[in-house]
Amino acid sequence: xxxxxxxxxxxxxxxxxxxxxxxxxxxxxxxxxxxxxxxxxxxxxxxxxxxxxxxxxxxxxxxxxxxxxxxxxxxxxxxxxxxxxxxxxxxxxxxxxxxxxxxxxxxxxxxxxxxxxxxxxxxxxxxxxxxxxxxxxxxxxxxxxx
Amino acid sequence: xxxxxxxxxxxxxxxxxxxxxxxxxxxxxxxxxxxxxxxxxxxxxxxxxxxxxxxxxxxxxxxxxxxxxxxxxxxxxxxxxxxxxxxxxxxxxxxxxxxxxxxxxxxxxxxxxxxxxxxxxxxxxxxxxxxxxxxxxxxxxxxxxxxxxxxxxxxxxxxxxxxxxxxxxxxxxxxxxxxxxxxxxxxxxxxxxxxxxxxxxxxxxxxxxxxxxxxxxxxxxxxxxxxxxxxxxxxxxxxxxxxxxxxxxxxxxxxxxxxxxxxxxxxxxxxxxxxxxxxxxxxxxxxxxxxx
Numbered sequence: 001x002x003x004x005x006x007x008x009x010x011x012x013x014x015x016x017x018x019x020x021x022x023x024x025x026x027x028x029x030x031x032x033x034x035x036x037x038x039x040x041x042x043x044x045x046x047x048x049x050x051x052x053x054x055x056x057x058x059x060x061x062x063x064x065x066x067x068x069x070x071x072x073x074x075x076x077x078x079x080x081x082x083x084x085x086x087x088x089x090x091x092x093x094x095x096x097x098x099x100x101x102x103x104x105x106x107x108x109x110x111x112x113x114x115x116x117x118x119x120x121x122x123x124x125x126x127x128x129x130x131x132x133x134x135x136x137x138x139x140x141x142x143x144x145x146x
Numbered sequence: 147x148x149x150x151x152x153x154x155x156x157x158x159x160x161x162x163x164x165x166x167x168x169x170x171x172x173x174x175x176x177x178x179x180x181x182x183x184x185x186x187x188x189x190x191x192x193x194x195x196x197x198x199x200x201x202x203x204x205x206x207x208x209x210x211x212x213x214x215x216x217x218x219x220x221x222x223x224x225x226x227x228x229x230x231x232x233x234x235x236x237x238x239x240x241x242x243x244x245x246x247x248x249x250x251x252x253x254x255x256x257x258x259x260x261x262x263x264x265x266x267x268x269x270x271x272x273x274x275x276x277x278x279x280x281x282x283x284x285x286x287x288x289x290x291x292x293x294x295x296x297x298x299x300x301x302x303x304x305x306x307x308x309x310x311x312x313x314x315x316x317x318x319x320x321x322x323x324x325x326x327x328x329x330x331x332x333x334x335x336x337x338x339x340x341x342x343x344x345x346x347x348x349x350x351x352x353x354x355x356x357x358x359x360x361x362x363x364x365x366x367x368x369x370x371x372x373x374x375x376x377x378x379x380x381x382x383x384x385x386x387x388x389x390x391x392x393x394x395x396x397x398x399x400x401x402x403x404x405x406x407x408x409x410x411x412x413x414x415x416x417x418x419x420x421x422x423x424x425x426x427x428x429x430x431x432x433x434x435x436x437x438x
Binding site for chain 2: 011014018021022024025028029031032033034035036038039040042043046049050053108109110111113114115133134135136137138139140141142143144
């Protein structure tokens with residue numbers, strides 16, 4: 001009878017291990033769920049950015065204006081604080097006017113090609129941390145779909 | 147009673163094991179999701195870089211693009227078709243249109259003999275041979291599927307554009323109604339390089355051609371298969387073994403490989419040189435203007 005009053009060493013160890021596992025699980029599951037949500041947002045942001053590039057390729061080369069414009073895509077609402085910009089060309093750093101844009105950076109279009117750089121940026125916030133997807137490509141006169 | 151206490155612990159361990167397995171699988175799933183999403187993003191960056199590489203080459207730029215601030219870059223390989231013959235020796239036969247298995251009935255193929263990229267008018271001469279081999283027909287086609295060939299050679303004699311025509315038919319003697327095409331005696335030809343077997347070969351400007359040597363100022367050769375029931379191949383090859391007897395490249399194949407992180411994406415594009423529309427022949431030989 002005296003033995004039955006307390007717990008054996010094995011029983012105590014098991015309890016400690018079990019409690020440890022439960023604590024570990026409880027601590028990690030919210031993090032894991034957050035990662036799932038983050039990956040979903042990342043994939044969506046990439047889809048939105050790729051769609052913007054495809055849309056630009058359907059426009060005639062001369063009609064693709066230089067400058068920065070916000071992305072208009074209903075799927076941005078699915079991203080927490082989602083926003084984005086499409087930038088055609090690059091700002092010319094050699095001139096004092098910040099609004100002076102050139103189609104392609106000099107170090108990329110080394111031969112003065114008729115091509116415009118396209119930079120699509122999609123921003124959103126996950127777990128209070130800002131996230132960004134950036135896709136860069138070029139659209140040329142007489143190029144793909146042109 | 148003592149034994150029953152042990153059962154409680156066993157059941158508890160079992161329940162915990164199941165819970166642990168579920169928990170671990172959730173964590174693993176989330177980790178693999180985030181890894182996949184990262185790879186997909188890298189893959190998109192690589193694809194966009196590969197597209198940029200193609201665009202750059204198509205607009206006359208170099209063969210590499212590097213967006214250093216986006217950690218993506220692309221390298222483009224350019225293959226001309228047919229490859230330029232830099233020295234003496236026969237050029238590989240050029241199948242036309244490049245990358246296509248054959249011509250349907252009455253479909254037109256075009257071969258540039260002048261430089262298709264020349265800005266001059268008339269375009270700069272490129273092929274200066276006095277004769278040219280043409281191959282047509284699929285020798286594995288059924289015995290009643292024998293194609294005839296209509297050839298139009300456009301050349302510039304120094305003052306104006308002119309044309310010369312050939313109408314070649316291996317079945318000219320038995321066509322009903324008669325077509326008055328030139329009868330060609332055909333023996334099948336096989337090229338080891340492409341493995342394609344042709345029904346016929348004819349050398350325009352060759353010793354058997356009643357029209358004699360090809361003129362100078364060669365511009366274009368246009369070919370049309372007639373009477374064929376199935377799509378059949380057409381090819382040309384410089385017959386003379388000389389340095390200026392290389393047919394100019396008719397197409398370029400661009401293979402762009404984009405890289406970002408561990409991702410690599412490849413885009414392949416085939417650009418065919420300017421093709422004169424099919425109604426060109428009718429415009430050349432029409433009595434008056436052709437209006438839309």
